[in-house]
Amino acid sequence: MRLIDIGANFTNRKFSNDLPQTIKRACEANVEQMVITGTSLKGSKRAADIASEYPQKLFSTAGVHPHDAKDCDDNTITVLEKLAQKEQVVAIGECGLDYNRDFSPRPVQQKWFIAQIELACKLQLPLFLHERDAHDDFIDILSDYKKNLPKAVVHCFTGTEKELDRYLQMDYYIGITGWISDERRGKHLWKIVKKIPENRLMVETDSPFLLPRNIKSRPKSGRNEPAFLPFVVKSLARSLQKSEEEVAAITTSTAKEFFSI
Numbered sequence: 001m002r003l004i005d006i007g008a009n010f011t012n013r014k015f016s017n018d019l020p021q022t023i024k025r026a027c028e029a030n031v032e033q034m035v036i037t038g039t040s041l042k043g044s045k046r047a048a049d050i051a052s053e054y055p056q057k058l059f060s061t062a063g064v065h066p067h068d069a070k071d072c073d074d075n076t077i078t079v080l081e082k083l084a085q086k087e088q089v090v091a092i093g094e095c096g097l098d099y100n101r102d103f104s105p106r107p108v109q110q111k112w113f114i115a116q117i118e119l120a121c122k123l124q125l126p127l128f129l130h131e132r133d134a135h136d137d138f139i140d141i142l143s144d145y146k147k148n149l150p151k152a153v154v155h156c157f158t159g160t161e162k163e164l165d166r167y168l169q170m171d172y173y174i175g176i177t178g179w180i181s182d183e184r185r186g187k188h189l190w191k192i193v194k195k196i197p198e199n200r201l202m203v204e205t206d207s208p209f210l211l212p213r214n215i216k217s218r219p220k221s222g223r224n225e226p227a228f229l230p231f232v233v234k235s236l237a238r239s240l241q242k243s244e245e246e247v248a249a250i251t252t253s254t255a256k257e258f259f260s261i
């Protein structure tokens, strides 16, 4: 079994003390490649720096999360574009809309989401997308770029069946996290993940967040890490009625194709 974690937030301070050990544990758990999520300008630079130390094992994205959109300025896109030239940077994002927290004003989120979509179109790099409680505006904005839009993944999908149908209609890829291992919040996902075609399905931890609830000996810290990705695969395999090996093979080949890694 070989796995790829398409969303690891290694720039989070919870990883600042033991990143080499964390990466080693991931490898021991058959998580052979990881994509570090860039969520701010500073974070995207740091993500690229970390990835450069582990060639072909770690990769990164370059983008600004909607939470941080309020910190963008005239320079932001130029810096992201420069970062995107690096070999280890394999996608633009994480970008999108988050009306759940509204940490940045909505018009500001929209402005910088559009700017990053345009950058991805220009560079023809995949898009790593975040959407929470903003489905309609999100689709509206992306629809304007349909013709030129590169491949796009809606990471950490937790939405409804209708929303999933819409994303699949738009030909997006879907990232599934430990949300699916949560017997309360994630129950609705069990039925609908079957709709995702094999060549559109990927897995991620979104660590250090979203510790899968099916881990028996849960770490005291509550911190999630890529080594726990097999628990996401376990839940996904059960809901798809496939073996874990099959789900690993499907999601790994999809991730390899998506990110060209």
Ligand SMILES: [Zn+2]
Pocket: 094, 129, 130, 131, 155, 156
């Ligand atoms: Zn996200």
